[in-house]
Amino acid sequence: MSAWETVIGLEIHAQLATRSKIFSGSATAYGAPPNAQANLVDLGYPGVLPVLNAAAVRMAVKLGLAINARIGAQSVFARKNYFYPDLPKGYQISQYEQPIVAEGALDIVLDDGEVKRIGITRAHLEEDAGKSLHEGLPGVTGIDLNRAGTPLVEIVSEPHLRSAKEAVAYMKKVHTLVRYLEICDGNMQEGSFRCDANVSVRRRGALKFGTRAEIKNLNSFRFVERAINYEVTRQIDILESGGQVVQETRLYDPDKGETRSMRSKEEANDYRYFPDPDLLPVVLDEAFISSVRATLPELPDQKAARFASQYRLSPYDAGALTGSRELAAYYEEVVRELPQEPKLAANWVMGELAAALNKENLEVGSGKLPPARLAGLLRRICDQTISGKIAKEVFETMWSGGASADAVIDAQGLRQITDTAAIERVIDEVMARNPAQLAEYRAGKDKLFGFFVGQVMKATAGKANPAQLNELLRRKLGG
Amino acid sequence: MSDWHTSTLTQLAAGLRARKFSSVELVRACLARIDASQAALNAFISVTREQALSDAAAADRALTAGSGGALTGVPIAHKDIFCTQGVRTTCGSRMLDNFVSPYDATVVAKLKGAGAVMLGKTNMDEFAMGSSSETSYYGPVRNPWNPQLVPGGSSGGSAAAVAARLVPGATATDTGGSIRQPAALCGITGIKPTYGRVSRYGMIAFASSLDQGGVLTASAADAALLLREMAGFDANDSTSVDTPVPDYVAALEQPLAGLKVGLLREFFDKGLDAQNEQRVREALKVYEQLGARLTEVSLPNLPLSVPVYYVVAPAECSSNLARFDGVRFGYRCQKPRDLTDLYSRSRGEGFGAEVKRRIMTGTYVLSAGYYDAYYLKAQRVRQLINADFTRAFGSVDVLMGPTTPTPAFAIGAKTSDPITMYLNDIYTIGANLAGLPAVSIPCGFVQQLPVGLQIVGPHFSEARVLNAAHAFQRVTDWHTRVPQGYA
Numbered sequence: 007m008s009a010w011e012t013v014i015g016l017e018i019h020a021q022l023a024t025r026s027k028i029f030s031g032s033a034t035a036y037g038a039p040p041n042a043q044a045n046l047v048d049l050g051y052p053g054v055l056p057v058l059n060a061a062a063v064r065m066a067v068k069l070g071l072a073i074n075a076r077i078g079a080q081s082v083f084a085r086k087n088y089f090y091p092d093l094p095k096g097y098q099i100s101q102y103e104q105p106i107v108a109e110g111a112l113d114i115v116l117d118d119g120e121v122k123r124i125g126i127t128r129a130h131l132e133e134d135a136g137k138s139l140h141e142g143l144p145g146v147t148g149i150d151l152n153r154a155g156t157p158l159v160e161i162v163s164e165p166h167l168r169s170a171k172e173a174v175a176y177m178k179k180v181h182t183l184v185r186y187l188e189i190c191d192g193n194m195q196e197g198s199f200r201c202d203a204n205v206s207v208r209r210r211g212a213l214k215f216g217t218r219a220e221i222k223n224l225n226s227f228r229f230v231e232r233a234i235n236y237e238v239t240r241q242i243d244i245l246e247s248g249g250q251v252v253q254e255t256r257l258y259d260p261d262k263g264e265t266r267s268m269r270s271k272e273e274a275n276d277y278r279y280f281p282d283p284d285l286l287p288v289v290l291d292e293a294f295i296s297s298v299r300a301t302l303p304e305l306p307d308q309k310a311a312r313f314a315s316q317y318r319l320s321p322y323d324a325g326a327l328t329g330s331r332e333l334a335a336y337y338e339e340v341v342r343e344l345p346q347e348p349k350l351a352a353n354w355v356m357g358e359l360a361a362a363l364n365k366e367n368l369e370v371g372s373g374k375l376p377p378a379r380l381a382g383l384l385r386r387i388c389d390q391t392i393s394g395k396i397a398k399e400v401f402e403t404m405w406s407g408g409a410s411a412d413a414v415i416d417a418q419g420l421r422q423i424t425d426t427a428a429i430e431r432v433i434d435e436v437m438a439r440n441p442a443q444l445a446e447y448r449a450g451k452d453k454l455f456g457f458f459v460g461q462v463m464k465a466t467a468g469k470a471n472p473a474q475l476n477e478l479l480r481r482k483l484g485g
Numbered sequence: 486m487s488d489w490h491t492s493t494l495t496q497l498a499a500g501l502r503a504r505k506f507s508s509v510e511l512v513r514a515c516l517a518r519i520d521a522s523q524a525a526l527n528a529f530i531s532v533t534r535e536q537a538l539s540d541a542a543a544a545d546r547a548l549t550a551g552s553g554g555a556l557t558g559v560p561i562a563h564k565d566i567f568c569t570q571g572v573r574t575t576c577g578s579r580m581l582d583n584f585v586s587p588y589d590a591t592v593v594a595k596l597k598g599a600g601a602v603m604l605g606k607t608n609m610d611e612f613a614m615g616s617s618s619e620t621s622y623y624g625p626v627r628n629p630w631n632p633q634l635v636p637g638g639s640s641g642g643s644a645a646a647v648a649a650r651l652v653p654g655a656t657a658t659d660t661g662g663s664i665r666q667p668a669a670l671c672g673i674t675g676i677k678p679t680y681g682r683v684s685r686y687g688m689i690a691f692a693s694s695l696d697q698g699g700v701l702t703a704s705a706a707d708a709a710l711l712l713r714e715m716a717g718f719d720a721n722d723s724t725s726v727d728t729p730v731p732d733y734v735a736a737l738e739q740p741l742a743g744l745k746v747g748l749l750r751e752f753f754d755k756g757l758d759a760q761n762e763q764r765v766r767e768a769l770k771v772y773e774q775l776g777a778r779l780t781e782v783s784l785p786n787l788p789l790s791v792p793v794y795y796v797v798a799p800a801e802c803s804s805n806l807a808r809f810d811g812v813r814f815g816y817r818c819q820k821p822r823d824l825t826d827l828y829s830r831s832r833g834e835g836f837g838a839e840v841k842r843r844i845m846t847g848t849y850v851l852s853a854g855y856y857d858a859y860y861l862k863a864q865r866v867r868q869l870i871n872a873d874f875t876r877a878f879g880s881v882d883v884l885m886g887p888t889t890p891t892p893a894f895a896i897g898a899k900t901s902d903p904i905t906m907y908l909n910d911i912y913t914i915g916a917n918l919a920g921l922p923a924v925s926i927p928c929g930f931v932q933q934l935p936v937g938l939q940i941v942g943p944h945f946s947e948a949r950v951l952n953a954a955h956a957f958q959r960v961t962d963w964h965t966r967v968p969q970g971y972a
Contacts, residue, residue: 046588050808052581052815053568053590053687055722085804087851089828096807149812278851280860283694283801285723 010207010245012238013215014167016230018180019158020190021134021198022065028133028157029056029099036196040139044151048136050094055284058083062157063288065189066106066131067298069159072187072305073126075110077295083131083285087278091149092136100132100160102279106288107159112183113307114175115325124176125164132158153197159189165204165215170234174227177201182306186331200225205237207245216241217251221258221265233258237265309334317341317348326356332371343381350384358401375405383411391415392422393472424471426478429462432470433482436461447483458483486514490650490967494559494707495734497653501548501558508541508548508558508602515560515604518651522971526627526636528645530565531573532605540602547600555714557600562655564643565606566613567593567698568687576689577609577621577639580809580816580835590687591719592656592698599714604652607642611837612806613663613691615639616909617899620839625896628671629968630934634893637667637909643701644671649971654702654711658688660695661794662888662913665925668701669888669937672927674954674964675701676708679944680920681726683712684719690805692798693724695917704964705926705954709733712947728945736948737955742776744953745881751787752886752912752939764929764936765887768957772885775956782881784873789866790914791907796850796863797918802840803847809835842903867918874919878943883953887912888925888937912939922947926954927963935963 027034030047047054070077084102107129113121134156139148161180167173181199184190192199206218221237224230236258241251255274256265304312306328313324313334328334333355340351359370359380368374383400386392392400392415403414415421423429436458437444447454458479462470486506489497500506519532537560544558568574568586570593575581589597597603610620618626618641626641628634629649636645640657644667647655657664659677668675676699683698690696700711713734718727748769753762773779811817811831818830836844850859877884889909899906916923921941928938938957942950958964 049813051587051813052574052576052584052689052808053586055686055724057721057723087804087807089807089810091810091812091824094808094813096810097804276853278804278848278853278856280800280804280851280856283692283724284690 008242009210010238010242011210011212012169012234013165013206013208013218014170014173014234015165015204016163016167016173016177017202017204018161018163018177019200019202020161020180020184020192022062022157022159022189023191024059024061024065024157026059027155028059028062028131030155032155034156036193038152040148040150041152044136044154048094048151048155050096056099056282058285058288059157062131063106063290064298065157065187066129066159067290067295068187068189068302069129069161069184070107070110071295071299071302072183073107073110073112073129075107075126075129077290078104078106078108078288079290080104081106081130081288081290083282083288084279085282088275090135091147092138092151092154094136094151094154098133098135099282099285101130104287105130112176112179114172114179116172116175119321122166122172124166127162127164129159129161132160134158170231170238173203173234174231177227177230179306182329186303186306188303194225197225201230203230203234203237205234205241206251207238207241216245217253219251219253219265220255222255222268224258229258229260232260232263233265236263240265303331317352319348319352323352323356327352330370332369336370336377339377340381340384343378344384344388347384347388350387351381354380354384358398362401362405379404379410386411386415390422390424390471392420393468395472396420396422396468420469422471423466423469424474426474429466429470429475429478430482432462432465433458433479436465437482444483448485455479455483486510487517489514490518490971492653493704494653494702495704495710498556498559498710501544502553504548508544508560509538511558512537512541512560512602512604515652518649519604519646522629522649522651525632526629526645526649527624528608528626528642528649528651529562529605530575530577530608530621530623530642533572533603536572537602537604544600544602554598554600555710556596559601559654560604560652561596561601561711562604562607562643562646562652563593564609564640564655564657566609566658566689567656568689569593569603569606572606574606574689575622576613577611577623578836578840579622582622582816584815586687588687591684591721592715593687595715595717596656596711601714607640607646607655609642610639610663611840612689612802613639613658613660613696614802614839614843616662616666616906617894617896618642618667619896619900620837622837627896628893629971630672630893633895634934635670635896637670637889637893639663639667640675640701641667644668644673644675647671647673647701647703648968650703650967654700654707656698656715657701658691658696658698659913659917660691660697660798661917662910664699664701665888665913665923665937665939666910668925669927669935669939670893672935672963672966672968673701673703674705674708674924674926674958675699676712676924676947676951677916677922678712678716678947679726679922680917681724682716682922682945682947684717684722684725686719686721690801692801693805694801695794695798697917704958705924705951706734706737706958708924709737709951709955712951716947726945731948733948733951736952739952740776741772741953741956744772744777744883746772746777746779747782747877747881747884748779749787749884749886750781750783751785754788756890756908756911757887758891758931760931761887761889761891761936764931765938768928768938769885771957771960772953775960780881782877782884784870784877784915786866786869786873787915790870790918791911793863793866793870793918794910794914795846795907796859797867799843799847800851800860801847803844803851806836806840806844811835839903870915871919874915874921882942883946883950884941886939888939889913892931892934892936916941920944922950924950924954926957927966928957928961929963935966
């Protein structure tokens with residue numbers, strides 16, 4: 007065990023899936039031409055005023071309820087003042103002293119199966135900034151304000167995470183949750199879900215936290231893990247060689263796999279936060295909160311627990327199948343068709359289906375191979391029309407062609423041979439063709455059983471019912 | 486039509502509806518007076534002549550067709566703090582010298598919707614920061630009663646324009662007295678409505694929690710007519726209040742008998758000029774004769790208004806004016822070397838001294854380590870002042886007192902000493918801090934200079950304060966006096 011303990015807190019920025027921006031009517035869709043989605047409010051024109059998007063408030067409250075947090079009866083928007091070209095007003099509207107959500111928690115499962123509760127200090131609403139463009143603009147900086155004013159919820163964890171792995175597990179948990187709640191599309195490539203990691207180390211057993219570095223803008227789980235691991239090693243190296251970690255903001259360079267200093271605490275801005283006089287405090291009554299609570303879906307942990315008990319699945323399977331709402335819904339559709347075989351359905355959804363989707367980078371909700379189709383295939387395994395092995399071939403044909411299991415089985419003549427006489431006939435032929443192997447087997451070389459199975463399967467193009475074949479072959483070979 | 490200026494805005498609106506004269510005639514006559522006075526008063530930054538004449542022609546067609554609104558064809562001017570689509574909107578600053586607004590402020594759109602015809606944009610203290618209209622990039626406005634004197638500020642252009650009868654009415658804004666103080670110094674009527682009564686959308690922000698749009702007119706009746714069309718909830722302004730707008734005009738004639746008037750002890754302090762006080766006390770006697778009952782009330786925290794204001798307003802302005810960075814609109818310095826140079830020179834060259842002073846003050850009071858001692862403490866005192874007013878309105882209907890400590894002062898007299906200048910707003914700031922409606926009406930003269938009486942009411946009591954102002958104007962004629970040379 008290392009002499010050092012890692013302490014991590016994450017600030018996750020999740021872009022809320024509202025149609026319009028948090029303080030203006032502009033659309034939030036990704037990928038529009040620069041500044042096509044920036045109106046006068048987003049541009050910070052003289053005289054314009056912000057108007058809060060109620061949908062963003064509902065989404066933040068939804069998150070708060072899902073993490074058992076306290077919903078602020080009154081939350082206040084504040085101005086965070088600093089100059090930057092992609093910040094049109096010269097301040098970002100955020101929440102500072104009175105956030106909309108406070109004191110929540112999420113459970114993560116550690117490698118050893120232990121459940122650890124991660125505290126969530128707060129979650130607050132804020133607007134995103136725009137972005138500066140340099141590519142293809144020699145000598146000048148372009149500014150795209152499409153993203154300016156996009157609603158974000160910043161979810162701030164307690165410093166409860168003790169490793170990069172825990173940090174990733176927690177981040178994935180939040181990622182799953184926000185997609186369950188349908189408040190964020192979770193698209194990390196487009197920046198809809200990203201985080202800053204506060205990382206420090208201290209001697210094991212020490213009570214005081216070490217000096218932390220904040221690693222900004224990590225937009226993949228892999229980067230979070232690598233950046234934290236790099237940073238932990240860096241800090242330990244400094245401390246072990248007698249140095250001191252400086253409090254600073256660092257950037258992770260994914261190409262080099264390292265973090266580097268962006269600005270120190272001394273260079274940090276004094277943001278001069280104060281309540282935004284253009285916006286009234288957000289006052290939420292019980293009726294509003296109840297109305298949001300009524301829209302809460304079954305949450306990932308609840309669903310996993312139900313899957314485990316209702317479908318008699320292992321905690322691991324239940325967790326994997328509830329990784330997204332779409333996957334869980336797909337699974338339940340399959341089981342609805344095939345109520346007696348939840349385990350078989352689980353294996354196929356997590357196995358063949360997941361692999362096929364993954365290969366083509368498709369979402370489970372893509373519509374390719376609807377659940378009823380997959381159930382149709384599994385039904386043919388259950389009623390012994392085909393073997394599990396043949397089923398995999400049928401699955402591939404169904405996946406690429408879109409036909410039903412029965413159509414594929416019939417067209418390719420894959421129906422399993424379950425006629426005892428027919429199987430016996432093939433066994434007899436195989437035995438007649440291989441007298442030497444037969445003699446050896448009978449002399450005690452049991453291993454050759456597999457050889458005979460193979461020969462029969464080959465002769466029947468794999469269609470012989472495996473259980474029947476085993477039984478008949480054992481009897482016949484035994485003489 | 487050359488004698489239109491002897492009529493009130495209300496009479497002009499009625500005359501237009503009765504087709505006694507056309508809007509084009511009236512607008513031409515106003516433009517002639519604006520042109521003739523501009524060199525002497527400098528009341529306007531922009532005159533929108535062609536647009537005004539074409540709008541007036543359209544108004545005349547509407548009036549002929551019988552489809553006019555309450556203000557159809559009535560000429561007005563807008564303080565150059567209100568954004569006007571397609572028209573330069575400078576806020577009195579070099580920073581916005583080249584800024585043509587792509588949209589109309591809600592106030593501008595509403596008045597346009599009611600049929601009013603805009604003649605131009607009036608001069609003002611830069612970004613409304615000032616009490617004398619001397620900080621304008623476009624030069625000082627002069628007081629029509631005496632061109633050596635200031636008209637007050639920051640809405641000095643609108644006030645001078647109405648006082649000299651260049652237009653029958655003008656919009657204005659009031660953050661610490663910027664409607665009422667120039668109204669007093671120019672001998673006209675000005676109302677600052679309740680905070681949230683008039684939309685701030687499109688009104689270039691100075692101090693968002695204090696700014697409120699209002700009007701400057703010759704009489705309370707005219708103010709009632711304009712305000713009725715300007716006021717109301719606006720979905721674009723989260724701080725505007727969704728409560729119905731009463732018919733201020735219809736409420737004007739209510740009798741005053743039994744009106745409980747509180748005299749603000751703190752307003753009759755040693756800073757108040759003795760002759761100014763005399764005129765105010767004479768006005769109060771008129772109210773007694775009208776049936777009002779006068780009692781003295783005390784608002785012990787009110788003397789803290791000025792220090793509180795000069796923390797809160799600069800704090801908000803330091804943030805509100807951050808958007809003027811030379812990046813997207815407005816002034817940009819020549820050949821910036823880098824980003825910091827772009828910011829510092831664009832802002833350094835684009836803003837005038839008073840604006841910079843307030844941005845620096847505001848930045849300071851919001852800084853880490855000073856926030857609690859200044860901003861937070863100021864907000865707490867603001868609540869105490871608020872509570873004082875609430876308590877006072879438990880026993881009286883309106884509060885009365887002087888609008889300013891003295892009549893108009895000389896141009897340049899206070900520019901070197903900001904504190905003396907700030908103290909000119911000592912009686913007006915309280916209503917902004919508490920968000921209360923307040924009017925200033927002319928109540929006499931000291932050495933040929935007008936003196937203002939201030940009437941402050943509880944939240945959303947515009948109808949009552951206008952009613953009180955109108956009752957006074959029915960029995961006095963101070964509001965009909967026009968400066969020599971403009972009569």
